Amino acid sequence: MTSEEITQHLISKGVKPTANRIIVLRALREANRPMSLKALEMKLLSMDKSSIFRVLSLFLEHEVVHSFEDGRGLLNYELCEHHGPCKHDENHVHFYCESCQRSFCLEDVHVPDVQLPEGFEAHAMSFVVKGVCAECKGK
Numbered sequence: 131m132t133s134e135e136i137t138q139h140l141i142s143k144g145v146k147p148t149a150n151r152i153i154v155l156r157a158l159r160e161a162n163r164p165m166s167l168k169a170l171e172m173k174l175l176s177m178d179k180s181s182i183f184r185v186l187s188l189f190l191e192h193e194v195v196h197s198f199e200d201g202r203g204l205l206n207y208e209l210c211e212h213h214g215p216c217k218h219d220e221n222h223v224h225f226y227c228e229s230c231q232r233s234f235c236l237e238d239v240h241v242p243d244v245q246l247p248e249g250f251e252a253h254a255m256s257f258v259v260k261g262v263c264a265e266c267k268g269k
């Protein structure tokens with residue numbers, strides 16, 4: 131993704147593209163999988179932690195990223211795949227590898243339909259499977 135594409139993507143989400151925002155978006159794009167705040171901090175050593183956190187909070191608000199709790203109870207951030215407004219059809223299962231401590235989006239595995247009792251309304255759902263990823267299993 132070029133800087134121009136990143137800039138356009140941020141604008142499509144209603145976010146003003148600043149240097150820090152472009153850096154964080156690029157880091158998530160390059161990782162190509164969900165990252166925790168800690169993992170982003172490790173990757174973006176030149177940026178101070180509160181700036182990273184501020185960018186992520188803004189990204190969440192504008193649905194540039196979505197968050198979910200990984201198997202450790204830590205928030206992970208993943209990019210919303212939609213250009214422009216989020217269409218909210220991203221209910222896929224996440225996988226947390228206990229060996230390499232990475233999170234994965236299992237895009238093709240959908241969260242099962244959950245029947246809620248009368249009167250309950252769901253706004254978000256997260257489904258995390260813990261185990262060992264293919265790469266670690268192959269070692």
Ligand SMILES: [Zn+2]
Binds near residue numbers: 211
């Ligand atoms: Zn989305």
Ligand SMILES: [Zn+2]
Binds near residue numbers: 229
């Ligand atoms: Zn692994």
Ligand SMILES: [Zn+2]
Binds near residue numbers: 208222235236
């Ligand atoms: Zn995901």
